[in-house]
Amino acid sequence: MRIGILTIVGVGLIGGSLGLAARQRGLAVHVIGAGRRRESLEQARQLGAVDEISLDLDQAVRRAEVAVFCTPVDQIARQVLSAAPGCSSGTLLTDTGSTKAALLHAVESGLPPGVAFVGSHPLAGSEKRGPEHAQAHLFQGRLTIVTRTARTDPAALERIVSFWQALGSRVQILDPQEHDRALALTSHLPHLVASALAGLLPPELRELAATGFRDTTRVASGDPSLWTGIFKQNRASVLEVLDRLGEHLAGFRAALEADDSALINDWLAQGKRGRDALGI
Amino acid sequence: MRIGILTIVGVGLIGGSLGLAARQRGLAVHVIGAGRRRESLEQARQLGAVDEISLDLDQAVRRAEVAVFCTPVDQIARQVLSAAPGCSSGTLLTDTGSTKAALLHAVESGLPPGVAFVGSHPLAGSEKRGPEHAQAHLFQGRLTIVTRTARTDPAALERIVSFWQALGSRVQILDPQEHDRALALTSHLPHLVASALAGLLPPELRELAATGFRDTTRVASGDPSLWTGIFKQNRASVLEVLDRLGEHLAGFRAALEADDSALINDWLAQGKRGRDALGI
Numbered sequence: 001m002r003i004g005i006l007t008i009v010g011v012g013l014i015g016g017s018l019g020l021a022a023r024q025r026g027l028a029v030h031v032i033g034a035g036r037r038r039e040s041l042e043q044a045r046q047l048g049a050v051d052e053i054s055l056d057l058d059q060a061v062r063r064a065e066v067a068v069f070c071t072p073v074d075q076i077a078r079q080v081l082s083a084a085p086g087c088s089s090g091t092l093l094t095d096t097g098s099t100k101a102a103l104l105h106a107v108e109s110g111l112p113p114g115v116a117f118v119g120s121h122p123l124a125g126s127e128k129r130g131p132e133h134a135q136a137h138l139f140q141g142r143l144t145i146v147t148r149t150a151r152t153d154p155a156a157l158e159r160i161v162s163f164w165q166a167l168g169s170r171v172q173i174l175d176p177q178e179h180d181r182a183l184a185l186t187s188h189l190p191h192l193v194a195s196a197l198a199g200l201l202p203p204e205l206r207e208l209a210a211t212g213f214r215d216t217t218r219v220a221s222g223d224p225s226l227w228t229g230i231f232k233q234n235r236a237s238v239l240e241v242l243d244r245l246g247e248h249l250a251g252f253r254a255a256l257e258a259d260d261s262a263l264i265n266d267w268l269a270q271g272k273r274g275r276d277a278l279g280i
Numbered sequence: 281m282r283i284g285i286l287t288i289v290g291v292g293l294i295g296g297s298l299g300l301a302a303r304q305r306g307l308a309v310h311v312i313g314a315g316r317r318r319e320s321l322e323q324a325r326q327l328g329a330v331d332e333i334s335l336d337l338d339q340a341v342r343r344a345e346v347a348v349f350c351t352p353v354d355q356i357a358r359q360v361l362s363a364a365p366g367c368s369s370g371t372l373l374t375d376t377g378s379t380k381a382a383l384l385h386a387v388e389s390g391l392p393p394g395v396a397f398v399g400s401h402p403l404a405g406s407e408k409r410g411p412e413h414a415q416a417h418l419f420q421g422r423l424t425i426v427t428r429t430a431r432t433d434p435a436a437l438e439r440i441v442s443f444w445q446a447l448g449s450r451v452q453i454l455d456p457q458e459h460d461r462a463l464a465l466t467s468h469l470p471h472l473v474a475s476a477l478a479g480l481l482p483p484e485l486r487e488l489a490a491t492g493f494r495d496t497t498r499v500a501s502g503d504p505s506l507w508t509g510i511f512k513q514n515r516a517s518v519l520e521v522l523d524r525l526g527e528h529l530a531g532f533r534a535a536l537e538a539d540d541s542a543l544i545n546d547w548l549a550q551g552k553r554g555r556d557a558l559g560i
Contacts, residue, residue, distance in 0.1 A: 123488065123490035124490070124491075126491070142490070143487060143488070143490070145488070172487065172488075182485050182488050183488065185480065185481065185485060186481065186485055186488045186489045186490070186493050187488075187490065187492055187493065189477065189480075190477055190492055190493050190496040190497070191492065192529065192532060193473040193476075193477065193496065193529075194496050194551065194555070195532075195547070195548055195550075195551030195552070195555075196473075196525055196528050196529050196532070196551065197469065197470055197473065197525070197551075198551040198552070198554035198555035198558075199528060199547070199550040199551040199553075199554050200465065200469075200521075200524060200525065200528055200554075201465065201466065201554045203557070205462050205465060205466055206557055206558055207423060207452065208403065208423070208425070208452075208462050208463065208466045208467075209466045209558055210403035210404070210422070210423070210466070210467065211404075211406070212467055212470055212471065212498075212499045213466050213467065213470050213558075214558060214560070215495050215496070215498045215499065216470040216473065216474050216495070216496055216497075216498070216499060217470070217496075217551075217554075217555050217558075218492075218495045218496070218555070219492045219495065219496060220548075220551040220552055220554070220555040221552055221555045221556055222548075222552070223552075224545045224546075224548035224549040224552055225545060227548050228541055228544045228545045228548060231536055231544055232536075232539060232541065232544070235536055235537075235539070238536060239533065239536060239537065241480075242529065242532075242533055244480060245476055245477070245480065245529075246526065246529070248476050248479060248480055249472065249473075249476050249522065249525075249526070252472060252475075252476070252522075253519065253522055256511055256512075256515055256518060256519060257515075257519065259512060259515065261508055261512065264508045264511055264512070265504045265505060265508045266504075267475070267479070268475050268500075268502075268504035268507050268508060269504040270475075270479040271474065271475025271476065271477075271478040271479040271497075271500040271504075272475070272478070272500055272501055272502070272503075272504055273479075274478035274479050274480075274481045274497075274500070275474070275475075275478035275497045275498070275500040275501045276501055277483070277486055278478075278486055278489055278493075278494060278497075280494070
């Protein structure tokens with residue numbers, strides 16, 4: 001795969017890493033970084049993540065052969081629908097957002113003929129933000145979910161799969177709803193419990209929070225406004241997994257109240273089996 | 281500080297690390313490793329964690345100037361009370377258990393005159409088990425809680441503080457109940473939520489569990505029988521923090537159901553402040 005102009009909208013940790021990887025691998029002839037803040041864009045250019053910068057999102061996307069929206073999930077649909085009408089036929093649009101169903105629903109009916117949007121979600125990143133944390137190998141060996149809907153153009157889907165593979169990623173294709181239900185459990189719920197634990201810790205007990213607490217709560221350092229968008233976009237699934245967590249913890253609570261060693265042990269063993277199956 | 285004979289009861293990750301650190305730092309003239317399984321003891325000796333091994337716990341403790349019980353929390357009191365009557369006056373006993381109040385309550389009334397027990401809890405370790413994971417630097421720079429009760433002998437307390445400091449640890453003195461209430465929140469609750477998340481993950485979603493899920497659930501790999509003992513010994517405090525977690529999550533749930541961006545953001549920001557305050 002070889003792209004003429006690749007435009008990256010939003011050059012933070014994900015967008016910046018995408019630029020570094022694309023340039024290092026020669027995936028694009030020219031990489032444009034587009035965004036709102038000149039400072040971040042300049043930094044991304046200095047780090048070698050993009051060749052050119054632009055504060056005009058629509059214009060930068062219209063010049064692209066492939067454009068990737070790496071902005072907060074609650075902004076992507078609006079940005080795509082704003083830029084798409086001026087895109088030439090054959091333009092391929094994708095994103096890196098953590099939620100997919102609401103986005104696909106909002107975007108798909110508003111695209112001009114010949115302009116394709118395929119949703120993507122690379123399962124990579126961290127609690128950090130900004131191009132200064134970008135890494136060329138961020139997607140290497142990681143899984144990227146690419147979504148397929150009834151309206152998805154098969155050729156566009158195939159190109160987006162190749163795009164992520166060219167960046168070193170493995171790819172799995174899912175329906176957007178399937179994606180959101182799965183991520184509610186594998187990503188959004190862990191963020192919630194981490195944030196809950198960290199939020200409950202009073203300052204005087206910080207000294208007593210050792211590696212276990214630190215590991216368990218690491219993701220709580222993620223940006224609250226980014227995560228607010230994610231939770232709002234995946235509300236139904238998040239509410240559902242929160243209820244499942246509550247029921248599961250209630251099972252433990254009952255076993256502990258009954259002082260039932262076998263039940264407590266079984267409950268913990270279920271968690272250990274689940275975690276051990278993941279490896280490191 | 282220089283100990284004649286140091287006996288370590290239980291030569292797993294913690295006991296083995298204790299032996300390695302004590303021998304490397306010349307803290308004891310002779311280190312005896314005592315336990316039930318000859319295989320672990322032989323392994324600890326081969327790794328250089330102990331000079332001598334013994335399957336007779338009482339006998340090994342009675343020969344010691346200082347003995348440290350690094351066995352599961354639900355076994356320590358029985359082992360201490362079994363060995364103490366044969367100890368000579370001036371013997372100093374301590375432990376490394378994750379809960380303290382029930383242990384101190386059980387042990388303190390049963391000690392012969394001249395034999396002192398001071399509770400300890402080094403906030404170090406991992407989800408791994410066995411002497412093969414022992415590390416000489418495990419306690420280096422970590423915090424060890426040493427407990428003080430109305431019955432604690434001040435000279436014994438001072439020696440135990442020096443003991444942990446000689447192993448490279450920082451020391452904080454707490455009342456056993458205070459310790460247990462604090463650890464319910466900083467260690468036992470994180471273990472529960474990690475285990476709950478890992479237990480809820482169906483096999484077909486394992487592929488979608490990225491670094492966030494892995495960090496958040498790492499501690500769930502801990503040994504279920506060890507943790508059953510910990511939860512049972514700290515039942516009241518664990519039930520209390522579980523309820524607090526439930527209430528805190530209910531606050532998030534209500535904000536999400538109401539689709540209230542400001543409330544969701546504030547709740548997440550509280551978690552971020554708590555986590556950021558801990559550093560890495």
